[in-house]
Amino acid sequence: MSSESSADRSMLEAILDGDGRLWRQYSAAIPGERAFQIIGVATSAAVFRKWPQDPSLQAIVDYVAEIDRRFPAELPVARAVVESVIRGIFDEPELVDGTSSQDIIVAEILIIKSIGFDVLNSEAERNSYFDEVLAAVD
């Protein structure tokens, strides 16, 4: 594994494990555009793992409320941004128009972390998820 892909994987692991200090440290070692791209792809992959079929709006709204409950101190962005990012992955990308890239990235990290907690329950599932994300970026 190259040092670049090793840093990519370590950043994703740190996000899933909720280690903010560590993921910032790894992401600092990755070119900005690439880090944004990886996190974007990782968000879509996580969302599609949770909802292989298009979810109802109510299901998304309920899950955003769950993220809010789960990480109350870590939701500096509005619920609206988290909801926009999830809905944007399905069929309404224009919903994030006007939202800062910083808010989007914070929302994406929360989504990855929360869905990872829900659906990536074994080392094999985590590895498969990392492989899928990094293959899509490379």
Place this chain on the structure above:
Amino acid sequence: MTEADWSGDGAAFIRAFLEEDDETLDKSVERLGTLRGVILMSSLLSVLLREKFGVSIALEKLSGYAKEIFLSLDQKPRRIVIERVLRTGAGHEGSLSGLSEDEILESTVAVLRWMCRESRDRNSDNSLLVDRAVRLARDGTIIG
């Protein structure tokens, strides 16, 4: 605020909003204060939504309506914020969580302006709407 204030200034505020009478609106806000103005706007939004959709409004329906409003506006607040302002008016809790007050106010005014124009096409007399909105602001209930 006394009963007379609500039925006087409060009603004048709602009627001015419905009729886009900005001069009266400004004078009413001066007398009522910003907080009461916000309460009255929120009440008017709830009443207009109830008039258009009935008591229980599905999220999908609000989302479609938000998109319709968004596309019709020249100065565009974020579409998701418009949708969440509508949700709040329809009684969905937590919809405005984390949004800035300025953005909420801007979107609420834009939504209300649009809905008031739409309402004018349906109603020749706004008396019932005014009564309901003032009552909701004052008592927290809608009768009828």
